[in-house]
Amino acid sequence: MGKRASGEGTISKRIKDGKVVGWRGGLTVGHDEQGKQLRRWVSGQTREEVVRELQARQRDLHDGKLNPRSGTTLGQYLDEWLNHKEHRGIRPNTLRSYRDSARLYLKPHLGRVSLEKLSPRDVEQLLVKLRKAGKSPAVTNYALQVLRMALKRAVHLGIVPRNVAVSVEPLRRERAEMSVWTAEQAQAFLNTSRTHRLHAAYYLAVMSGMRRGEILGLKWKDIDWEGRRLHPRQQLLEVRRLGKEGKRHAGRETISSTSIELGVLKTAKSKRRVILSPGTLARLREHQAAQSREKEELGPDWDDEGFVFADPFGKPTLPRTFYGAFRQLMDEAGVPRIRLHDLRHTAASLMIQQGIDAKVVSDRLGHADVAFTLRVYTHLYEAQREEAAFDLDDLIKKGKGE
Template structure:
């Protein structure tokens, strides 16, 4: 008997206990496993013609190199591998944890048990429909779909799937929350009240530079060049979330993630920047430095010499939650419209734009990737400047007798 080559396939009948033919089955050898046994793929159907058609399609995938090798993984098991690969690639801990949470809460409950190789576009639609019925927001649906697309894109690169079945699915449309900023008068009112707080300078610097919260809290005294009146953004202090140890509980409930203050590199390459400071900002920082020296003397040996500009009263990093509570208290006391701390960044951009600072300078000061992004985000703030762009030749040339000279 001549041995059949890999990929030729075998066709056989499927019978019940009584010997009655109930269908057909075909198998194809695609290689060998590490233990030396054959690695086979199977197709089945009710009729011989149906199975032969599936067999031809399977053989075509083998010959074109498009045969997937998912090792029988479910979507849930594959996502776990993907998260681990993101960690190894150096993706920020909070980003990886966001992927984990999205998978655990929204993807796995709907399609987690589906075999990766059998996942179809309709399964993805089923996931989105299930989230919609559960009352989840369009923004959340869009993000869950985005995470799934990224994960499946990697599966294609790993040659586990021939194509990304989620690519053809369109995310639901949603209206982004309108940007909220303070007027110059509201900024003045807020800063006036904040002077009572020991971290008044952090609020002042946020509004004068547009620095992100993590960049402000990660700033160290060595990052400030007093002589040239500028600072360099080198660090980003974040409350990173990591996967908690298995079996850990708090108040009788399982803990899924742990929180830890971590000093990271800035968000993007553009975020690593040097910012020129005004004389008023330099004065605020010097006042803050003198206040911190007094706190250091008071703390004595308990002081932690880590060099943070906006440290705690013991010199340790300031927890973003503590800063958030202080900020909310000052906002209420000042009687200004409540906006997020991150909106101080937008307010700073608004103040710069209204002072007619060129878009490129605004973009560099904020640490945006490019000026085009700045123009897109703050397009509505440039309305006044667009109106000024409508001019007549008479505005440029002296007129004599009704015509330009």
């Protein structure tokens, strides 16, 4: 056998029962993340036929028409995408939610499907299966969202020609009724919490609409007493991480650890100035004085990390501790039970009732833009819509002082 021509790749005989029944050829089209060769194989009845096929593949590879990742399954690609997101510094809990969605919903149903053969119909069937399994529209749509994000990168890298998940419509969701307290209920809760060591934190939540992580991550240096404002700079996160690979309990990967970490704020707009009312400032002063007494009593055992809402030993208050006290105080106050995040909605509701402009509400809450605020709280602006209906005579009378 002579020397192989350029582009022939690896060619070998296919032998069965001692006889040559055909020829097989392989061509290296790329390498994976570990440097292992990615190969394409062709076969034919004669050596010349295989040579022609390999040369055609070589031309396609040179012209960018040949996908080096052919044969990669969606499950394999999702693992690669998740590792990419982790190395890009995505927030730990966001990464965990991506991993959970891929592990629980995407890979069990579509993990073995070849990435290049994945079709919109496959994705639609995934949504049907998840709904039949009793998963909520929110969970199902989130799985679709994660798949769309993963395939978007695959298109960008040239692994697949199009994002097949984009053409699949998410499930329709009924907007859940927002749970908020009235001003009277909020007052009842704050009156009940008056003697609790975290009263100032709950008061701040109701008056400012700050997120739980922003409140618990707040440090004394973030408060401008003279300017009557504070500047959220970080948030306190409860981060859950998976256990060792292969370690499972009840059919699921185990959680190896839960840690408390300071992380970046949720959005760029979260880095804002929060103006404080005189009442809020007064409660923060009272809280500072009470913390100074705790620090003095504990002495060297106080671990001073500068947190405004520290635990009795100076360390940050755990989110679950903050929520546990919240539930207990709600029961004592006799107010409807709501989520801790609903204090943020309550704050927005109270601001809107005061006639505060949507742009100001958006800035105070740290929303990405005012359009988001209007979408979330559109039903709360009904009173303003009614006031927008007026007659020209009303303006003329007002101008004349009538």
